[in-house]
Amino acid sequence: MSEAVPVVGRGFCFEDLRVGFRFRTHRRSIAEADLVAFVNATWLTEELFTVQQKDKPRLVPGALVYSFAEGLLLPTMQDTGVAFLNATLDVKAPTYVGDTIHVEAEIAEHRLTSKGDRGLVRFANKVINQHGETVLEYNPLRLLKRK
Secondary structure, eight states: OOOOOOTTTOOOGGGOOOOOEEEEEEOOOOOOHHHHHHHHHHHHEEEEEHHHOTTSSSSSSHHHHHHHHHHHHHGTTTTHHHHHHHHOOEEOEEEEOOOOEEEEEEEEEEOOTTTSSSEEEEEEEEOOOSSSSSEEEEEOOEEEEOO
């Protein structure tokens, strides 16, 4: 029999994390095409996002910023995330087409489930733009696999 080949790109397991552990994601710029695709996919047709204001950049919905943040975080829970259980979300500042964002995350809560076969981890996530401004904060509680 051959030895199992490890999979690269696997996210953090419960045991890999502890309260206070911090990390950041790669960056992602938000393009006009991203806004158009998001508005068309969600029918979020608020004029703030669909009508170009003279000499002003296009505003991006907080829901898009949150969605991109989750995408940036995906590698940290690839194959180890079991469930997204809840979160609060707070939009701190506007985000515009052309902005570049990344996520800074810190573990705020870390405990085993009652059965002990999985772990609950609460993250304190900040979405930061290219100017170093926090534009969105949210604190997801996730169910993660154990090793």
